[in-house]
Amino acid sequence: MGSILRKFKDRAYKKTLMVRNGATVLKELIASSHGKYNPYRIFSAKELEIATNNYDEREVIKQCDFYITKLYKGFWQERLISVLKFDESLPDSVYKYSINNIVYAAQMDHKHILKLIGCCLETPIPILVFEYGEYRTLPERIGHYRDPQPRPQFEPLRLKHRLKMAIDIAHALAYLHVGFPRPIVFRHFIPSRILFNEENVAKLFDFSLSISIPEGKTHVTHRGMGIWELCAPDYKKIYVFNETLVINEKYDVYTFGTVLLELLTGQGARDLLLTYGSVRHLIEYLNNYLENNRFTEIADPIIVQDLSCTGKEHHLQACARLTLECLNESPVYRPTIVDVAKDSDKFIALFHVINLLYSSFFMFSFSPASISTATRLFE
Structure with a gap:
């Protein structure tokens, strides 16, 4: 009798949560x-327990910042x-998150944003289900973050791979900014928020x-939140006083x-700040290296030692300049x-052209097909 009563209460509780969570999600x-x-x-909660082996x-x-969330592999x-x-x-x-x-x-609906499959609404805090993205986060792929759990090993990321990743994510952010009637600010864009399939x-x-951002407006005011080391100076300045900001x-x-x-240096933002003391000092050092054509001295050794990449210094300089503009x-x-x-598209196009012509040179010919392919990259 007691077990039947517990099952009935459990069922009623889940139904209450479904109604509350469902109404909140639909309204928002x-x-x-x-x-x-x-x-x-x-x-259902049971389906996801089975899918993740409880x-x-x-x-x-991956376990997200401050242990707020965990991303599980499921079947x-x-x-x-x-x-x-x-949690x-x-x-x-956390419920709001x-x-x-x-x-x-x-x-x-973008190929570089993890697709939502569904959610569970019968738990106190709804659980989300996405397409599979277990092939490490960006910090793990670069190598400046070590996961205690053994994972598949991947080849070092060459410059062309890093450029491609940067371009893909730039397009995803552009989609958020201009692809909707109300521009969406991601606001938590950090390397660990990039997964791979x-x-x-x-x-x-x-x-x-x-x-x-509200329709017809250029900004929104909100309480400061984010990862301290990665916050923009204008954002961080007001965040100190826990006030609203633009x-x-x-x-x-x-x-x-x-x-x-991080893609260019192979180092985490926190590590870079520990080395240089502040963002302002870091940018001064970057400018100095750029002006003296010495950026390869602080670039990731994996990139510098990549013999398959032609025009490497040019690409590093161009990407570093773009980085400083963003910062x-x-x-x-x-x-x-x-x-x-x-x-970024221009960088990768130029990268392909240089390598294409370089390959053609070593074949002792510039075939019409290779020149045609190079031309199309700039169309």
Whole structure:
């Protein structure tokens, strides 16, 4: 009799949570997207327990900052999935992060943003289910973050791979900024928010802190939140006093610059700040190396030693200049992410042209086909 009563109470409790969470998600989703969002599946708590082997700690893909979330590897209907679970013992703010994730992820339709498959609404804090993205985060792929759990080993990331990743993510951010009636500021763009699938395609994920700019406005005011070392100076200055601040797309541009810096140097932002003391000193050092054509001295040795890359110094210099533009102390002088994406496209096109012509040179001929291919890259 007691077990039947417990089952009945459990069922009633889950139904209450479903109604509360479902109503909250629907309300926020309609307000944010005007009813235009992708269909997603509703999972039961039991389905996700089975899919993750009862949230087996050995299946954790990554543990997010401050232990707020864990991303688990799961298996559902003969396909691999990623399950994002929030720590239910934390305050109400975590509930808001979960809802925010669902609201924004449900609107995304971009090959470089991790696709939302569905969510579970019958738990105190909703659980999200995404396409599979277990092939490490960007810090792990670069090598400046060591995961205690054994993972598959990958070849070192060459410059062409890093340029491709930067371009792909720049296009994903540009999609957020200009692909919606209300521009979306990702606001938590850090290297650990970039995952890879089995095809080595970079995927942006986790919309916990994302926010939309109201229609007809150029910015939104909000309380400061973010990773201290990676915050833009204009953002950090007000964050110290825990006040509201102006947020627009240029904040994402700044954090994109920090990611570019990590791609070029192979070092984490925190490590770089420990070495140089402050962002301002770091930028002064970068400028000095650039002006004296010595950037290879602080570039990732994997890039510098890559003999397969022709025109390497030119690409490093160009990317470093773009990085410094993104890290400009004043948001007014930072480029838009659309401009960044266009410049990045030019870098990779030039990279391919140089390597194409270099290969043709060693074949002792510049074939019409190779010249035609090079021309198309700039069309």
